Amino acid sequence: AAASESPQAAAAAASESPQAGAAQHSQPAKASHVTATSEPAQHATPPLAATTPHAEAAPQRCPPTRKPYHVVMTAATGIYQEWQSRIAYYHYLKQKKAGGPCSDIGGFTRLFNSPSAAPDKLMDEIPTLVVKQLGHGSCDECDHGFIVMNRPWGAVQFVETEHFRNIPEEYLFFIETDHMMMRPPLNGATPEKPVGFGFYYMISTDPKLQPVVQKFLDPAIDIRTVDNVGPSPLLVHKAMLKRVARPWWDLSVKMKHDSDANHIFGWVLEMWGYNLAARNLGIRHTVSQSIQVEPQGIGTDDMADKDIYHYTFGLSLPGGWRVDKRQYFGGYPADHLRSPPACSARSAQIITNLWTEAAQQISNWPRRVEPIAEDPHAGSPFAKLLQLPVAKRGGVSDLLVGTGPWAWGRLKALYFFSRGVAYINNGDGPRSADAHNVGRGSWREQPDGSVRLTMCGRVYRLAFADPAAPWSFAARLESTAPGGAAAEAEPGPAASGSLSTASQRAAQLHPLDPTLHAAGFGAGLEAAGEAG
DSSP states (O other): OOOGHHHHHHHHGGGGHHHHOTTTTTTTOOOEEEEEEESSSSSSSHHHHHOOOHHHOOTSSOOOTTOOOOEEEEESSHHHHHHHHHHHHHHHHHHHHEEEEEEEEEEEEEEEEEEGGGOTTTTSOOOEEEEOOSSSSSTBBOOOOOOHHHHHHHHHHHSHHHHHHOOOOOOEEEEEEEEEEEEOOOOOSSOOEEEEOOOOTTTOOOOOTHHHHHSOOOSSSSSGGGSSSSSSSEEEEEEHHHHHHHHHHHHHHHHHHHHHHHHHHHHHHHHHHHHHHHHHOOOOOEEEEOOOOOOOBOOOOTTOOOOOOESSEEEEEETTTTEEEGGGSSOOOOOEEEEEEEOOOOOHHHOOOHHHHHHOOOOOOOOOOOOOOOOOTTTSHHHHHHHHHOOOOOOOOOOOHEEEEETTEEEEEEEEEEEEEEEESSSOOTTTTTTTEEEEEEEEOOTTOEEEEETTEEEEEEEEEETTSSSEEEEEEEOTTTTHHHHHHOSEEEOOOEEEOOOHHHHHHHHTTTTTTTGGSSSHHHHHHHOO
C-alpha cells in the first residue's frame, strides 16, 4: 500500500507496519537455528517457522480453496546479502499482515548458506535454517567459481532436513534477498504444476540458446515446451521440490563442466539447471508475468498488478539520480534516499519508498541520516510562474490559460497556467505539497493555432479541432530530448485530451468559481493584477 506514497508518507504509514504493531524488531522473537547436513539434524532446536505449525494453519473461517505456502528465501553470507535479507523480511511481514489470516502467505524460512554452517547475527531476527556453503574450487562439493551454485546445493540439503518435513504448509514460495513483496501473492500452483516467472532472457528457442538447451534436454521432449522460468520466484509443492532438488544440482554441475553452457548461459546457468532438470522430469509450469517485475534502465510504469519488486537491475535517470544495489556492496544503504526526479517512471518512486520505509522501521539499522531537506514549494507551479516573464497572448492562449484538469490518456490532471507553464499531477491535484509526484513543463501557441507542449523530456503538438472552442485536442509526439527519460519513445500519434469541466469553457475564468482548482492563475485574475 505504501508503494505509491512518498518516503515521508510511507514512513508515517509504517506506524501500522508489522514491526510497529508486533514489535518484531524492537522485541525480536527468538528464532534459533537448525544446522542442516546430509542427514537430518537429531538434536537441533528448529526455528520459529517450524515450531508454530498451528499458527500457520488455515483458520476455520477461511475458504476451503485457500492454499497457504511457506516463504523460503535463499541467502548467503556477507553484509550485501544481510541488508537485502532484512528488507525482504520486513516486506514479507508487512504483506502477511496486510493479507489477513486468510491470505496464502504462511511461515518464513531464510535458507542460509554459510561456511561450515555457522550462524550469523540475523538468527534472532529472521527465522533461519543454516545449511553448509560450498567450498571454493572444482571438487564435488565446491562452487566451481560460481557462488550461485549454492542455491541448488542448499535445496538438496533443505529437503533432507527435519525442518523441511515439519513445515506445515504443503507449498513453498522461493524468493531471493533482493525481492520485495508489494502485495500478497496468490497461490496458483498445484501438486503437479508449479508457478514461475517468465524471464525474457530464458527463451529456449532463441537461436543463441537453442543449441545448448538441446544438449541438456531429453531428446524426446519438444524444445518448444520448455517454459521460460527459473527457480525463483517459484511456487512449488513440497513433494515436487524434493523430487527436483538433486537433478537440479546435478545438471547445474554438469553444465559448469561444459564450456558451451558455461559461456552461453553465464550468470543464469543454475536457473537453466533447474529449468531443464524440471522439464526432463516431465514438469511444466504456469508462467506468470505478474508474480514479479524487474525494472531496469529508466524504469517502468507497469507496476499495478505485480506481486514482487525484484531489484536485480539498477535504475539510472537524467540528472545523476541512481539506485542500484551494487552501490551498497560493502555497506548498508541510508534510511533516507533521495527522491527520483519528476516525470520518472513509477518503479523509481516505488523502490525508493520500499527501501526507505523498511530501513526507517527496522531497529538497529546501522546507517541513519537526516532527511534530505527539500523545500516542498520550490517546484510548485506558482514558484515556477514567478520566474518567467509575462508573454503576449492571443487566440487559443486566452482560452487555455488557467484551465485544468485536462484528462489526457492515462493522465488525469494536466493544467495550462499563464506564462507558458504546463503542469501535471498524478496525486490529489495541483494543491499537493509533494513536488516529486508532479511534472512541470512549458507550452506555447504556434502560428497555426496548435500548441507546442514540452513535458517530461518529450515535445508534443496539440491540435484543436475548433480554435474558438479549444476544449479537446489530438496530440502527436514530435520529438524526445536526447538522453532524457523518454528518449526511447518513437514520434507519432499520442492520446487525445479533453477538458470536461463545463464551467471552464469560457474566455474569462471567474476567480471565485469553487469548481476551479487553479482559479488563482486564471486569465481574469492575471488581467486584474496587471491593471493594478
